[in-house]
Amino acid sequence: MSEQGSPQPEPRGRMSAQAVSRAIRDDVINGVHRPGQRLTEEAMAARYGVSRVPVREALRTLEAEGFLHSRPYAGIAVVELDDGEAEDLLEVRALLEPLGAARAALRRTPEQLGRLKELVALGQDAVAGDRLAEVARLNSRFHEVIAEASGSRTLTQLVTQLSQKIAWVYSVQLPRRAADSWSEHAEIVRALELGDEELARSLVARHIDRARSAYRRRTNVVYDS
Amino acid sequence: MSEQGSPQPEPRGRMSAQAVSRAIRDDVINGVHRPGQRLTEEAMAARYGVSRVPVREALRTLEAEGFLHSRPYAGIAVVELDDGEAEDLLEVRALLEPLGAARAALRRTPEQLGRLKELVALGQDAVAGDRLAEVARLNSRFHEVIAEASGSRTLTQLVTQLSQKIAWVYSVQLPRRAADSWSEHAEIVRALELGDEELARSLVARHIDRARSAYRRRTNVVYDS
DNA sequence: GGTGCGACGATTGTATTCAATCGAGGTGAG
DNA sequence: CTCACCTCGATTGAATACAATCGTCGCACC
Known part of the structure; x- marks a missing residue:
């Protein structure tokens, strides 16, 4: 994990859970969060300027959509793309x-x-x-x-x-x-x-x-x- | 909304967020929660014996899966099935x-x-x-x-x-x-x-x-x- | 020197508390 | 009588605080 230079990369006002969801999805799609990378809740909270609660909701949404994968207490990570x-x-x-x-x-x-x-x-x-x-x-x-x-x-x-x-x-x-x-x-x-x-x-x-x-x-x- | 006679309809031990998600999904599929019915977080929390936080995560998951629909501050409800x-x-x-x-x-x-x-x-x-x-x-x-x-x-x-x-x-x-x-x-x-x-x-x-x-x-x- | 065990740190999971917003019901003016 | 407005209750949204769990590092023991 590299050190975070910029806590809020897109300071478009304070985000809500739905906005956090969109932001993380965009960052995954655009390669900001790479496949296999682990996303800790606190890091996401700091990055998007909210607390962990809306972050967790966003992560659950993205998990259901198939962008992220999580196991209990093992954390959540960006899905690795198969070749096929x-x-x-x-x-x-x-x-x-x-x-x-x-x-x-x-x-x-x-x-x-x-x-x-x-x-x-x-x-x-x-x-x-x-x-x-x-x-x-x-x-x-x-x-x-x-x-x-x-x-x-x-x-x-x-x-x-x-x-x-x-x-x-x-x-x-x-x-x-x-x-x-x-x-x-x-x-x-x-x-x-x-x-x-x-x-x-x-x-x-x-x-x-x-x-x-x-x-x-x-x-x-x-x-x- | 009728009064809740039984707070925990399926007391299979204390549930975690993932279990709550499964339980609510099963209840939706089996018609316990009917289409159009509004699901308040507190009622779900009481029903499944957890607090509102894991309930919210479960609801976000089910929303992403298309079983529920929500708008900010308008609450979350079971999706109404179209005829087609x-x-x-x-x-x-x-x-x-x-x-x-x-x-x-x-x-x-x-x-x-x-x-x-x-x-x-x-x-x-x-x-x-x-x-x-x-x-x-x-x-x-x-x-x-x-x-x-x-x-x-x-x-x-x-x-x-x-x-x-x-x-x-x-x-x-x-x-x-x-x-x-x-x-x-x-x-x-x-x-x-x-x-x-x-x-x-x-x-x-x-x-x-x-x-x-x-x-x-x-x-x-x-x-x- | 290797291996198993145990304690610590980090992270996730949950509960409690507080703030923001919406809708319903009531009240008064027109 | 009707409608606009306002207040209040209920519910959602978010933040903070606390508990449970896992991985890792270190140490003792074999």
């Missing part, structure tokens, strides 16, 4: 997201469509500006919003977990990025706007297939999703 | 579990095979003895063990969440049960023992399809999975 983990995540996503997209084409609200367009704009902007962490975050959010638009709470929850984990895997394992996927995102939004169920389904399926093969080649396209 | 929720769960499971079964056929250990055989025996016994809650629990466990045997942490986590939710949906919405599915379970175990990937995949796919159509007919087979 990334491929598993992409394979499962390849099963789930086309289904969600097809439903979203039928059920999306105008508000959701607007948010998606906004996300595409922000994403393309972040790509142009080379802001990697922001690209990853927007990517996850994009797929989460589509899942929400499917109207299925089950799909929403699962896709949200998956896309966050995928962003994590990418950021930890691959320090590169891709730009093209955001034009595919724009295509997907258009299909949703048209309400074309099968087009949305196939576009998302192809989109994710490309991400998978790009990942397999370990080259170029990353942060794709 | 059950079908969504079954549809997603129909996508995921055949994949898990195929992998399990290749990677299952002898220990896991033994546990599955034991579960089949226990399940058939519980069916014969008409112990509904136990049948549901064993059902979930059976599918969870197969997912574990797939060697994919992603699949394990998702299938575990799904099977528990499905047990919940069934127990809340349908007060009937089925016996036959356990003979199908036995068939699946045999395929895993043979190491036949495609047989395992197709048996699980058919198994879940039957559960889905049974559910749609709203008759006979329940607690099937």
Whole structure:
């Protein structure tokens, strides 16, 4: 454990348990807390400027989401990523997201469509500006919003977990990025706007297939999703 | 909120946070806490014989798992099940579990095979003895063990969440049960023992399809999975 | 010199206490 | 009579304090 130079790395006012949860999750996804690293409650409390109680609640949440692992009295640590983990995540996503997209084409609200367009704009902007962490975050959010638009709470929850984990895997394992996927995102939004169920389904399926093969080649396209 | 006659309904010694989490989850699945019902921290603390702190941690865990829903200062309540929720769960499971079964056929250990055989025996016994809650629990466990045997942490986590939710949906919405599915379970175990990937995949796919159509007919087979 | 045992420090788990916020019920003015 | 406002009770959110447990280091003993 290295000494902590800065107690509050992001002093965005005093955080509550939910905010602590988000902050720790972001720090895990962005590699601030590395896989296998042990997270002591007191260190987290100091880091985020709260007491141990909200920290514990946040850690339980993240444990349930699969980012952390704990055993009684043995402490809590960041999950170690298996080699096959990334491929598993992409394979499962390849099963789930086309289904969600097809439903979203039928059920999306105008508000959701607007948010998606906004996300595409922000994403393309972040790509142009080379802001990697922001690209990853927007990517996850994009797929989460589509899942929400499917109207299925089950799909929403699962896709949200998956896309966050995928962003994590990418950021930890691959320090590169891709730009093209955001034009595919724009295509997907258009299909949703048209309400074309099968087009949305196939576009998302192809989109994710490309991400998978790009990942397999370990080259170029990353942060794709 | 009716008055609490019995402070500790299951006095299995003093519970810790993890045990409280399991206990509340079981009570939700078995309909003790009904959908929409608000769960105050103090009532839970009294019910399970601990203070509010471990209760809060358990509630955060269950919230992340999707059984409960909370908003700041608005309290925490059992999620209300949509009408389409059950079908969504079954549809997603129909996508995921055949994949898990195929992998399990290749990677299952002898220990896991033994546990599955034991579960089949226990399940058939519980069916014969008409112990509904136990049948549901064993059902979930059976599918969870197969997912574990797939060697994919992603699949394990998702299938575990799904099977528990499905047990919940069934127990809340349908007060009937089925016996036959356990003979199908036995068939699946045999395929895993043979190491036949495609047989395992197709048996699980058919198994879940039957559960889905049974559910749609709203008759006979329940607690099937 | 190696090994087993025991005490200490560190960390987690829980309880108690206090502060912040929300909603319901009452009260008074219009 | 209706509605706005305000006060109060209840509940959640957070901090502090205390107890239980684990790992490690050191020492005695074999």
